[in-house]
Amino acid sequence: MTASANFLRVNAARKSFGQVLVLGGVDLAMPRGELVSLLGPSGCGKTTLLRIIAGLLAADGGTVRLDDRDITTVPPHKRDVGVVFQSYALFPHLTVAENVAFGLAARGRPKSETAKTVARFLDLIHLSDFAGRSVRMLSGGQQQRVAVARALAVQPKLLLLDEPFSALDRKLRETMQIELKRLLRELAITAVFVTHDQDEALVMSDRIAVMNQGCIEQIAHPLTIYRRPATPFVLGFVGLSSRIDGRIAAQSGGEVAIDTAYGRIAARANFAPGTRAIVAVRPERLRIGGDGLANSIAVRFQDLAFQGSKALLHFDAGPSEQILVETADLAADSLKAGAEVTLSWAVEDTLVYPGPGEGAPS
Amino acid sequence: MTTAADNSTRPQRDWTAMLTVPAVAYLAVIYLMPLVWLLTKSVSGPDGFSIEPFMHFFSDPYSWRVMTNTVTIAVGVTLVCLIVGYPVAFALAWSRGIVQAALLVAIILPLSIGVVVKAFAWQIVLRRDGIVSQILVGLGIWSEPQRLLFTETGLILGAANVFLPFMILPIYSVLKLIDPHLREAGATLGASPLYTFRHIVLPLTLPGAVSGIAFVFSMSVSMFVIPSLLIGDRFQTLSTLTGRSFLLMRDERLGSTTAVVLLAIAVAIVLASTWISRRLGGRS
Numbered sequence: 102m103t104a105s106a107n108f109l110r111v112n113a114a115r116k117s118f119g120q121v122l123v124l125g126g127v128d129l130a131m132p133r134g135e136l137v138s139l140l141g142p143s144g145c146g147k148t149t150l151l152r153i154i155a156g157l158l159a160a161d162g163g164t165v166r167l168d169d170r171d172i173t174t175v176p177p178h179k180r181d182v183g184v185v186f187q188s189y190a191l192f193p194h195l196t197v198a199e200n201v202a203f204g205l206a207a208r209g210r211p212k213s214e215t216a217k218t219v220a221r222f223l224d225l226i227h228l229s230d231f232a233g234r235s236v237r238m239l240s241g242g243q244q245q246r247v248a249v250a251r252a253l254a255v256q257p258k259l260l261l262l263d264e265p266f267s268a269l270d271r272k273l274r275e276t277m278q279i280e281l282k283r284l285l286r287e288l289a290i291t292a293v294f295v296t297h298d299q300d301e302a303l304v305m306s307d308r309i310a311v312m313n314q315g316c317i318e319q320i321a322h323p324l325t326i327y328r329r330p331a332t333p334f335v336l337g338f339v340g341l342s343s344r345i346d347g348r349i350a351a352q353s354g355g356e357v358a359i360d361t362a363y364g365r366i367a368a369r370a371n372f373a374p375g376t377r378a379i380v381a382v383r384p385e386r387l388r389i390g391g392d393g394l395a396n397s398i399a400v401r402f403q404d405l406a407f408q409g410s411k412a413l414l415h416f417d418a419g420p421s422e423q424i425l426v427e428t429a430d431l432a433a434d435s436l437k438a439g440a441e442v443t444l445s446w447a448v449e450d451t452l453v454y455p456g457p458g459e460g461a462p463s
Numbered sequence: 464m465t466t467a468a469d470n471s472t473r474p475q476r477d478w479t480a481m482l483t484v485p486a487v488a489y490l491a492v493i494y495l496m497p498l499v500w501l502l503t504k505s506v507s508g509p510d511g512f513s514i515e516p517f518m519h520f521f522s523d524p525y526s527w528r529v530m531t532n533t534v535t536i537a538v539g540v541t542l543v544c545l546i547v548g549y550p551v552a553f554a555l556a557w558s559r560g561i562v563q564a565a566l567l568v569a570i571i572l573p574l575s576i577g578v579v580v581k582a583f584a585w586q587i588v589l590r591r592d593g594i595v596s597q598i599l600v601g602l603g604i605w606s607e608p609q610r611l612l613f614t615e616t617g618l619i620l621g622a623a624n625v626f627l628p629f630m631i632l633p634i635y636s637v638l639k640l641i642d643p644h645l646r647e648a649g650a651t652l653g654a655s656p657l658y659t660f661r662h663i664v665l666p667l668t669l670p671g672a673v674s675g676i677a678f679v680f681s682m683s684v685s686m687f688v689i690p691s692l693l694i695g696d697r698f699q700t701l702s703t704l705t706g707r708s709f710l711l712m713r714d715e716r717l718g719s720t721t722a723v724v725l726l727a728i729a730v731a732i733v734l735a736s737t738w739i740s741r742r743l744g745g746r747s
Contacts, residue, residue, distance in 0.1 A: 186648060207653050
């Protein structure tokens with residue numbers, strides 16, 4: 102089996118509800134065994150895309166191919182695409198084991214084989230002792246595991262998960278994320294995971310597709326998404342950042358110099374001189390003090406948000422700007438409001454985006 | 464029933480049960496007292512307590528015909544309501560906005576029209592040259608026009624028309640509570656729409672269907688006005704016979720006997736359906 106990059110291939114998927122464009126021609130390609138998150142705010146079209154892949158919703162245009170088969174018009178029950186619903190959608194009149202067995206029974210698998218598969222999956226989710234219980238008697242976390250086992254028991258080609266952790270409390274959610282990721286890895290499942298929670302996406306995914314207003318803004322490895330966000334939206338949606346307005350002063354050999362209210366800043370980018378730009382840096386990349394790093398600015402300390410293992414320092418900035426520093430050095434809390442501080446960072450940590458009203462980088 | 468003394472050791476008395484006092488008082492006067500009178504009457508002979516009226520009733524073949532009539536008609540009405548009403552409940556639950564509102568009005572509004580008014584409409588529809596007869600002849604199902612009025616079929620059709628909402632609404636209310644994702648979950652697990660219906664939707668709607676059946680059956684087993692208007696004296700049911708005994712024949716003994724038999728049938732239905740619902744509910 103070649104690691105085809107096109108195990109799942111969504112081409113130019115479009116969908117409108119009435120006058121509202123929900124999906125504006127989305128492309129998505131995934132190799133076998135990959136776990137991709139669709140991350141975005143509510144209303145960005147991520148669930149719509151998921152439902153189109155599952156066949157629960159007909160797209161207005163575009164195609165869906167899975168394992169070299171065009172499934173665009175194939176009804177959901179013939180697609181071999183499993184879904185874990187946000188509400189879990191467990192069958193309330195059936196027991197835990199009957200829920201897990203449902204798909205196998207519907208496909209007419211022999212009883213002995215079904216029983217064996219059910220036992221194996223109940224064991225995988227550590228619910229063997231609950232086989233005969235009504236699903237209504239289970240806790241939220243247990244129900245969620247049954248929903249996953251039920252979807253996996255039929256060994257679908259592709260598993261879709263629609264915000265499967267949103268109903269769980271934070272602590273349980275973190276445990277379940279790790280547990281589910283391990284299970285999906287073990288079974289080599291290809292999965293698409295819808296979430297609005299960036300931490301969840303960062304933890305779970307091989308790649309994250311950040312969606313906004315019916316388009317995928319960027320699809321990349323979580324580290325790339327965080328370190329090198331492709332658009333200001335991705336920058337703002339995933340993680341925190343310091344942002345300063347500026348104007349390109351000079352460009353040469355893949356480097357630009359940007360004039361800002363805090364002085365000149367250097368970055369690796371290609372922009373025509375004169376264009377307005379937004380300069381951004383991740384908060385943990387900023388150092389307090391000179392340190393001999395290429396870029397440095399002098400700013401006034403405003404206040405501090407203590408977060409346990411780390412602290413976020415806020416500095417005075419312009420109305421559309423924001424200057425944040427994340428530090429684990431808690432001596433920083435000795436800073437007085439209004440104190441002047443020098444912040445510095447490396448050129449390669451400097452992100453540049455076209456300013457308001459400017460086109461994409463040349 | 465908890466009394467005030469039961470709660471005397473508790474810091475706070477629970478007065479919630481008091482909310483039922485008006486209803487209990489009302490039912491005691493309007494319902495319970497006449498019922499007790501009726502029950503007493505049915506087991507009292509000239510020399511005090513006697514079950515002789517029941518012995519006499521059950522030994523008369525005519526009584527059995529009346530009971531058979533009653534149950535047959537009730538079963539027929541219930542079946543027609545179930546067959547017609549079950550799909551309608553789905554249409555009502557799955558439609559949206561104006562269509563749903565229109566359906567709901569179409570189902571509820573006829574309840575506000577009196578049975579007598581409806582009966583006259585049916586007389587027009589069901590007579591020999593009525594529209595039903597004409598359609599059936601037109602379709603070639605009947606070779607010549609026939610009268611449906613004053614027949615058992617006419618009675619079943621007419622009564623089903625009146626009781627249909629009582630079948631639709633309980634099924635609809637159960638359907639509305641079913642997570643719409645359940646059907647989608649069935650589909651994504653590889654179940655055909657028919658399999659999903661058979662194994663998910665149908666079992667989950669059964670409690671609604673059982674209460675609909677209980678409603679319609681208990682109402683049609685005891686209906687009085689509709690058979691009087693649609694079929695007349697030729698065909699007697701337990702309630703028309705009860706009515707005749709009291710109003711025409713002035714035979715209070717026969718009247719109270721038939722009334723008690725009817726009551727027993729109705730109570731049996733309610734108990735049986737509650738039991739079935741519990742069992743279904745326990746599983747679901």
